[in-house]
Amino acid sequence: MDSKKQDDIAHFALLFILLKNRKKSKKRKQWCKKWLQRRNQSSDINLLRELREEPLDFLNYLRITETVYQKLLSLDSPLIIKRDTVMRKAISPHERLTATLRFLATGRSYECLKFSTRISPQSLGKIIPETSNALYKVLRKYIQFPNSEEKWKEIASSFEERWHFPHCIGAEDEEKNGIISSCACPTIGWLNQE
Structure with a gap:
């Protein structure tokens, strides 16, 4: 056999092996877990509403007072607000800031935070860095490095x-x-x- 035929056979063999060993992508069983979809029923946000009655508990939970929280929310909201889509409701700036502050206050993993925030770890992986960058942008005039x-x-x-x-x-x-x-x-x- 000539070398061109051998090259063609080797390419086809390699292609066959690659196609045979290719992992089939798993289809999602569901778009989002049912309990994560009920974020508005029970999450950190509902707890914060109750903690407003107990300022020391609010302070202990987020490591800042409610007044400072409201100020941060007003400064940060324009930078972190997202629009609702046809597919789902956007995660509010209130929820984004709370998840970020809770992450910074506790150092908990995204996987652990998903239970209290009812936000998926994948979303938290985007939300927390975005919100942290927004906090830096609005607070850098107060902090001199x-x-x-x-x-x-x-x-x-x-x-x-x-x-x-x-x-x-x-x-x-x-x-x-x-x-x-x-x-x-x-x-x-x-x-x-x-």
Whole structure:
């Protein structure tokens, strides 16, 4: 046999092997799990409505006061709002911000957060980075970052010297950042004592 025929046979054999071993894509059994579709019935949002009556519990849950939350929501909403489609209702800015703040406050995985937010882990994987970027955009005028490596190192060394916490460049606190003055509650600083 000549080399062209051998090449053709090898190509067909390779194509046959690839087609035979190709994994068949699984068809979805359902578009979205039924319990995730009932997000408006029971989720973090309903709990937040109840926690408004207990300011310390609200603070403990999201690590910010309701006043700061409302301010963040008003600043952030234009950047994270999505439109409803024919297929489904959009996840509201309120739900997006709550999921993001809960993620930042707890460090829980997306898989774990889906149970309290009733938002799929795939959606949370898009929502949390988008909302975090939007928060950075609206809050960057309130936070000043060092512009050189020496200043970063100076901050880290003074933080380690004062707080005995190495490799840290500082901490942020709602009382000092100037976004909104702190709540008048006398026990508002209890989280800082942890």
